[in-house]
Amino acid sequence: RTDRGRILADDGTVLAQSVPAAAGTWSRYYPTRQEFAQPVGYLRAIEGRAAGLELSRSSALRGLQTGLGSIFGQLSSHRVGDDVYTSLDPKATQVAVSQLAGRTGSVVALDPRTGAIKVMYANPSFNSNQINSLGPGQSFFNDSTQAGWPPGSTFKVVTAAAAIDSGKYTPSSVVNGDSPKQISGVPLSNDNNQSFGPIDLTTALTFSVNTVWAQVAESLGRATMTKYMERFGFYKKPPLDYPAFQLQASRPYSSTGKPYAPSSPNQDIGRIGIGQGGLQVTPLQMAMVAAAVANGGKLMAPHLTSRVVDPDGRTLQTIKPTVYNQVMKPSTAQDLTQMMKKVVEEGTGTPAQLGGISVAGKTGTASIGLPGSNLTQPWFIGFAPADNPQVAVAVTIAQTQGGFGGTVAAPIASAVIQTLLSAGG
The missing domain is CATH 3.90.1310.10 (Penicillin-binding protein 2a (Domain 2))
Known part of the structure; x- marks a missing residue:
């Protein structure tokens, strides 16, 4: 009662x-x-x-x-x-709803300085007033926190962080971007099988060159790659004020659907390094990746609650921002920010541009379904303003007919970022 x-x-x-x-x-x-x-x-x-x-x-x-x-x-x-x-921000949420336009997918946006979640919307959703009669196209499953989706090239941000922070590479390190390349004994190709020759890591991120990043991940090795993945929050459920049964860990899975432990030697680290290799992630986790870079390498624990107020209007509890992990050095985050700015300025992420506001980001286009099916899962992760980040975001559409992260997901991210920044972050 x-x-x-x-x-x-x-x-x-x-x-x-x-x-x-x-x-x-x-x-x-x-x-x-x-x-x-x-x-x-x-x-x-x-x-x-x-x-x-x-x-x-x-x-x-x-x-x-x-x-x-x-x-x-x-x-x-x-x-x-x-x-x-x-x-949660109603205006930005409404923008996410209208931008997804009934397509299956998710938008997660948070303040990288505090971990406060501003948008967590996924379609399909459900009417909370009618939970005993789910209509067609409705679901209790929260894709933002429970889905296991391949992240595609957005994961190259994690690989780049490991490469630079470990001291083994710099943004100007040169790697051969020819296509195809043997990775774990199996040929790996670039988009359209394009060969780039020797290019630096900044260019390799700008144009999302698979063979470069797979070689980088292989050379770093499993121990280094999984160490940085764990720092970002992979392999365990995120620390969200939300029921545990509605949270899914982001991690690689074997072909039989079993989750790999971080120590498993069976992981195809080269392909994981480019967001393949059985890697399954939640949009929340990928928003956390963007947020860690945005906040100088310091990943704040995400949270939905801001405060608890009693019936007399007294604040009983204020949720204080807490550091989840120092993922990388501030200098690494600064290098990555410059690299991700280039992606949006002149690379695959140009549709995420906002007039007068610098955006740092990374696109992804995961191939799903059978080879030759042309089914893709477009992604965009990023943050803005690039030099004083107030919003970090992850956007994905679960299934498109040949759509790319740059053309499909980046414009949605741009609209949500713009709404949040005009509301003051």
């Missing part, structure tokens, strides 16, 4: 609230329906079903922190819960 607290967006938009129901009970109502269904989740107390923040922040929403400690609670004949404010 608790009047559960509300869940709100960062601007005070109500995302979940209690409304009176039969016989002095309360039921939950979700004014924004699909738009915030994944982060907010749902609660069906009678059936004992809950997900999202409704589950992970349940004790606050039930008022267990304050109990009858609030004046409002003492004047009520029932327990009144506390309000949970999130960092």
Whole structure:
């Protein structure tokens, strides 16, 4: 019989609230329906079903922190819960919804300085008010945190971080970009089988040259590559204030679907280094990769909650930014930023350009389905403004007919970044 607290967006938009129901009970109502269904989740107390923040922040929403400690609670004949404010931005979320335009995919955006999540939207979603009747094209599965998708060339950012931070390479190190090259004893080709000859790593990232980055990953070796992957958060669930059953670790899998341990010698490190080799990632993890570079190598723990407020309006808890990992040296992050700026200025990521605002990013186009099927999964990860980052983002569309990260995902990222920056980050 608790009047559960509300869940709100960062601007005070109500995302979940209690409304009176039969016989002095309360039921939950979700004014924004699909738009915030994944982060907010749902609660069906009678059936004992809950997900999202409704589950992970349940004790606050039930008022267990304050109990009858609030004046409002003492004047009520029932327990009144506390309000949970999130960092979610309604305007940017609406832009993500309209940009995805009904396609299966995900947009995750966060503040790299704090880890505060601004956008977490995936399609398909569901109507939180009607969880017992999922319509066609609806799903409880949160692709932003649960999907296992190949990241394609966006993963080259991780390989570049390992290469430069380990001291084995610099942005101007030269590697032969001919195509094909033998990687793990099997030929690997560049896009359109284009050969580049000897090129530096900055150019190899700008034009996303597979054979260069696969050779770099192989030369670094499994121990170095997996060390940096773990620093970025791979191989374990992210530290999000969200139910564990709705979080998936990003990692490589064998052809039989078994997850590889970081120490497994069976991992094809050359192909993993370019986002292949059975690598499966969540959009949240790839947003964390962009955020680590954006924040000078310091990866902040992502979080959805910003504060908990009691019924009298007193702030009971403020979520303080916490460092998850120092992934790389600040100088490495600076080098990567310059390399990722070039991707957007003159490489595969030019559609992510924003007039007057410098964007750093990396595209990806993962081939999915059978060879020759032309099915692709486009990606873009990045951050802006490049020299004073306030927004980091990951965007992917799950299945397109030959679409590229630059043409399909980058414009979505650009629109979301623009909205968040115009709102002040």
